[in-house]
Amino acid sequence: MMEFYKKILSNTLYQGSQLSNFQLSTFLTQDNRPLPIGDIEEIVDEYKRFVKERNNSTCYRLNGILRGVFSNVLFNVTGDRSYDTILSLSANSRSIFQNFGYKDVLLEKDGWFYFISGITPCHKKCEDIYLRPIPNDFYFLPLPTNSSILYNGGPVQNWFFKITYPYTGVCSNLYFTSPYIIGPPANVPLCDGIVIQNINTGTTDGRFLIYIDTPINHGLIEGDQIILRPFSGTTNGRVFDVVKVDSSTTFWINYWDAPNNLIVYSQFPADPLRFKRIHQGIESQYLERRFTAMTELNDYQLYKSSFAQNIYNDPIQLFHFNKDIDTFGIKDYLNRPLTEIFLTKIKFINPGGTVAGMEEWTELASGIPTNIPNINYDIKAIYGGSPLRSYPNPLDPMIIEIVDETKTEFFGDIVDYNEGDLTERVLAESQYRFNTINREDNDFGEGYYYRSHDRIKLLDYSSQIEQENLTLPDVDVPYYATTVDGVMQWRDILTPGFYDQYGRGVDYPFLNGCTYIYNEHDMCLKRQNPSQDRIYSASTNNINYWLGGINCDNIFGEYIEPINGKC
Numbered sequence: 001m002m003e004f005y006k007k008i009l010s011n012t013l014y015q016g017s018q019l020s021n022f023q024l025s026t027f028l029t030q031d032n033r034p035l036p037i038g039d040i041e042e043i044v045d046e047y048k049r050f051v052k053e054r055n056n057s058t059c060y061r062l063n064g065i066l067r068g069v070f071s072n073v074l075f076n077v078t079g080d081r082s083y084d085t086i087l088s089l090s091a092n093s094r095s096i097f098q099n100f101g102y103k104d105v106l107l108e109k110d111g112w113f114y115f116i117s118g119i120t121p122c123h124k125k126c127e128d129i130y131l132r133p134i135p136n137d138f139y140f141l142p143l144p145t146n147s148s149i150l151y152n153g154g155p156v157q158n159w160f161f162k163i164t165y166p167y168t169g170v171c172s173n174l175y176f177t178s179p180y181i182i183g184p185p186a187n188v189p190l191c192d193g194i195v196i197q198n199i200n201t202g203t204t205d206g207r208f209l210i211y212i213d214t215p216i217n218h219g220l221i222e223g224d225q226i227i228l229r230p231f232s233g234t235t236n237g238r239v240f241d242v243v244k245v246d247s248s249t250t251f252w253i254n255y256w257d258a259p260n261n262l263i264v265y266s267q268f269p270a271d272p273l274r275f276k277r278i279h280q281g282i283e284s285q286y287l288e289r290r291f292t293a294m295t296e297l298n299d300y301q302l303y304k305s306s307f308a309q310n311i312y313n314d315p316i317q318l319f320h321f322n323k324d325i326d327t328f329g330i331k332d333y334l335n336r337p338l339t340e341i342f343l344t345k346i347k348f349i350n351p352g353g354t355v356a357g358m359e360e361w362t363e364l365a366s367g368i369p370t371n372i373p374n375i376n377y378d379i380k381a382i383y384g385g386s387p388l389r390s391y392p393n394p395l396d397p398m399i400i401e402i403v404d405e406t407k408t409e410f411f412g413d414i415v416d417y418n419e420g421d422l423t424e425r426v427l428a429e430s431q432y433r434f435n436t437i438n439r440e441d442n443d444f445g446e447g448y449y450y451r452s453h454d455r456i457k458l459l460d461y462s463s464q465i466e467q468e469n470l471t472l473p474d475v476d477v478p479y480y481a482t483t484v485d486g487v488m489q490w491r492d493i494l495t496p497g498f499y500d501q502y503g504r505g506v507d508y509p510f511l512n513g514c515t516y517i518y519n520e521h522d523m524c525l526k527r528q529n530p531s532q533d534r535i536y537s538a539s540t541n542n543i544n545y546w547l548g549g550i551n552c553d554n555i556f557g558e559y560i561e562p563i564n565g566k567c
Contacts, residue, residue: 058328059514063320069524070147071111075140076438110312114138146359149317160346160405163295169287169333193276209252217248219416219425231272249371279420291412299323336480342453346405361434364403366411368428446528454521461491463502
């Protein structure tokens with residue numbers, strides 16, 4: 001610190017000399033002191049000191065591995081190294097092609113499709129090709145290097161990563177829209193609950209029940225209760241027990257009090273129905289969680305993981321965030337201490353083909369998985385307003401937002417939060433979808449998609465709900481407690497290293513004042529379910545021939561009958 005002092009007269013100055021101020025640039029503070037003379041004897045509890053420091057720490061250091069599983073199963077339709085290449089090869093040797101089929105021209109290794117150039121197709125699975133690397137000139141587009149976590153092992157990245165956290169939750173931005181509601185045109189805000197896509201009556205396990213189908217994950221389990229309302233109603237509704245859950249989008253409710261239930265049932269589909277989960281009379285809030293970034297693009301490093309690779313020979317990469325993640329004073333979307341963060345993965349789309357040799361992709365669109373029959377593609381159901389997609393096909397306007405590496409705020413997920421049981425159930429996680437421009441321009445709208453945010457748990461909540469004890473006024477009530485029927489209630493945040501009777505808790509290494517978290521993240525590109533009505537007009541007969549009989553599996557591994565000879 002800078003201090004001002006009066007100049008002291010020396011014996012060379014006379015008493016009447018003019019006094020003046022001067023500035024002494026000297027630091028007069030210190031953080032050490034001399035040891036006292038003699039021996040020091042003091043008992044220090046090392047474990048207590050460690051626990052105290054760990055419990056009070058809000059510093060986290062993140063590292064881990066990235067396991068990519070990529071493929072070019074959705075390769076380009078026209079141009080170099082595309083469907084047209086297969087047609088050209090088959091046309092040049094039609095008699096041989098008819099004898100041996102498209103599989104002698106269209107070859108695959110580790111999920112990557114390629115071809116053998118020349119008039120004579122390769123026979124007997126091309127054993128020689130499998131014994132040596134396949135040149136990029138033989139791969140269909142996009143190339144393996146266009147998806148790998150480290151592009152060619154060089155400085156240009158195919159992927160970017162950020163640490164994010166849920167900072168707010170809103171319900172007014174998203175709504176279910178009429179194409180996906182059986183009934184008259186209507187827009188049902190997420191605030192009003194989940195719409196019912198289909199309803200019917202039937203018997204299961206010898207009981208007469210009502211069957212309900214929803215466009216997104218309902219998040220219900222057997223024993224839950226829901227309140228069912230018509231869309232036009234605001235307050236009136238009926239409570240039903242969930243007696244059976246078939247899947248994440250289908251469930252059964254009881255049919256007791258039949259006359260009144262029949263009234264509710266008969267209103268559908270003339271008036272769309274919606275429901276909310278309830279617990280002890282308290283209705284759930286259905287919220288869109290928004291994530292905000294805690295790191296910048298240059299706050300991490302990627303490394304090759306020596307010889308590590310998965311069973312498909314995709315390399316496994318290491319990552320390390322150079323920046324410490326400090327959660328001090330940060331609250332989540334419910335104004336609680338931050339207990340979870342996310343690794344957000346952003347695919348580089350190479351806009352305008354600025355990086356030579358890399359594929360130029362369509363925009364990265366954020367959506368959610370859905371359960372909607374008779375649609376072309378499976379990443380759409382609810383959306384946030386006007387069309388956002390600049391390319392004319394086929395997702396307008398069924399996306400939530402457009403994403404790139406410059407963004408600092410993201411759509412995260414949709415949750416069901418109930419103050420009655422203080423639980424939040426994640427109903428739908430954000431998925432990022434993209435496609436090659438060539439496929440999009442040729443109306444091949446099936447694209448790739450992947451989960452965009454991976455959860456990293458920092459702390460955990462107790463399984464036990466605590467309540468304010470009015471007979472013990474000195475109970476320490478945390479600031480994030482909520483009031484239910486006039487009683488304050490909350491869940492304690494478990495200290496690191498402690499697990500409750502249900503196994504909830506975390507225990508990470510702690511050193512040098514920070515918690516070290518190591519996670520393994522899978523980066524799997526999935527393909528969208530195929531179109532139900534698209535017809536490819538060019539060379540239809542040839543395409544139907546060489547793709548005839550191909551096994552079409554959806555993202556759940558279930559067989560799908562090819563449409564017009566295509567998956």
